Amino acid sequence: MPEHDTAARNAQNPTPTEEVGAFLSRRREQIAQRWADEPLFRAVFTVSRDEAVEAGRAIADALAQVAGSGRVEDTDGSGFTPVREQLAMTAASRARAGLTTAQISREVDALRVPAVDLLVADLPQASSEHVRECATTLTALMGTLRLVVMETSLTEGQALIDRQQVQLLEVATPVIRLWDGIVAVPLIGTLDSARSQVVMETLLESVVDQQARFAILDITGVPTVDSLVAQHLMKTVAAVRLMGAECVVSGIRPAIAQTIVHLGLDLPVVTRSSLADALAYALHRLGADIVSVTPGGAGPR
Amino acid sequence: MSGTAAGVDARLPIRSDLDLVWVRQHVRQAAAAVGFGLVEQTKLVTAASELARNTLVYGGGGEVATERVQDGRGTHGLRLTFTDRGPGIPDLEQALSDGYTSGDGLGLGLGGARRLVHEFAIDSAPGSGTTVTVTSWADRPPRPREELR
Amino acid sequence: MNHDLSRAGAAPVPVLRLGDVLLVTLQGDLHDGTAERLQQDIAESIVRSRVTGVVIDISGVExxxxxxxxxxxxxxxxxxxxxxxxxxxxxxxxVAITLVELGLTLPGLRTALSTEAALELLAAPVDRPRREPR
Incomplete structure (x- = not known):
């Protein structure tokens, strides 16, 4: 990039906005380097400083483009489009680290100081009034950046809440005590790694608490059982057995039985087609059988 | 305790059976301090035990460095690096598969340890020793029942 | 911070005789040598005291x-x-979750929820008929 010297600037008489735009392009590298050392970047890009510098360059480019468009206070400026996702991620990362919106705002604002310092140092020949006007413009531009970050962080925050609500539903895993020594967990919905870990922990804890000899895993409400889900189930079965209890898997449809067969796992797992059958099996093993009260068996339904 | 600073927090020698006990205890304490749940603690300690034993038995001894780390989303983790100057592993893929063993273990050491951690990296060449780096993160979702109240 | 456990880990494991059963209680973090010595101790105790069962209580093992x-x-x-x-x-x-993730399901090992349940299991007839319903 050609060096714009004082003479050239005087000849062109650039407006403060043009001056700031040119400065952002010219000093892109130094700005990015300074920003990489600011708390915001240091906290978000922990793995590599190069990544932080790269992110800084992208933001400097965006600001230069916004300045180039002449609308330093326009948060919808097309210059921000390429960095919007990056800014959202940055804000979300800080929010997850426990920072309030005000704290994130302050961290973004902290980027202004090194940028303004560089700008002032970059205009040694300019009149103090021109320097002041440029600094004001850059400050306004950085304020716009702060607004964009806040805007994206609010959107991201809502998305996070939505995701958490879904997770919460999925993670709700009630373990029911069906009988003395028999606990059951009815699984409803998809069973991914994270959830099956929660299921396993919750079930094993209740096996200990209830001193349950039988644990029934009812998968009637699990829509699909692929090999990964089957593997999670078998792990739970194995863990229950290691603790000294027996696991019964109920609600197995024919297709699911096939999946488990195809996996070729030789764990001795007792399966039943319904939760009722599983309970009857466990009761029988505990020495209690279910018998009809009337020999004829003609009940009301 | 500040978790942002990355850097080696401790280096422990792995020269004898007794050192394995020290490594397990140190990793347990460090994992608890970082905020790991009981299951994640147990997994990481067990992985550390497997890897430390590998370092001792196959690497002829070495050391482990523990380091607290933080990812881009502010999640805290613990990174363990096991180093030895032993004969190295000629076939990494084979060494990572279950059932493989050159000693008298069950052959679950490396492959088993890999399943117990979130990240696993191994660097080894014949004659130049082995370095195994594992990282786990304390990012378990909160208990649902407490959240629903 | 407790660093005394490593000493406890090297201490011998108590092996107790209860009628026909040996009761072994493991605690805390076991030293490799201790585990190996335990293996010999149990074998010798079985021969010496002619017990028919061994219960290993690992509720204190982390x-x-x-x-x-x-x-x-x-x-x-x-x-x-x-x-x-x-x-x-x-x-x-x-521990159970970790063992399963490790790939160690120990299929040949009998397990029980507690020492009481283990003693009950050992008191049952040796080759009890498997009562499979239906």
């Missing part, structure tokens, strides 16, 4: 790696050769 898992499996296999049955009792949930 981690089981493949080494200790192998020792437990070998104790069970060795006892079987000496005509004694082994039951491992009281495994903690976190």
């Amino acid at each position: 981690i089981i790696d493949s080494y200790l898992g192998r020792v437990l499996a070998e104790i069970a296999a060795g006892s079987r050769l000496l005509a004694a049955r082994t039951v491992v009792a009281g495994m903690r949930p976190a």
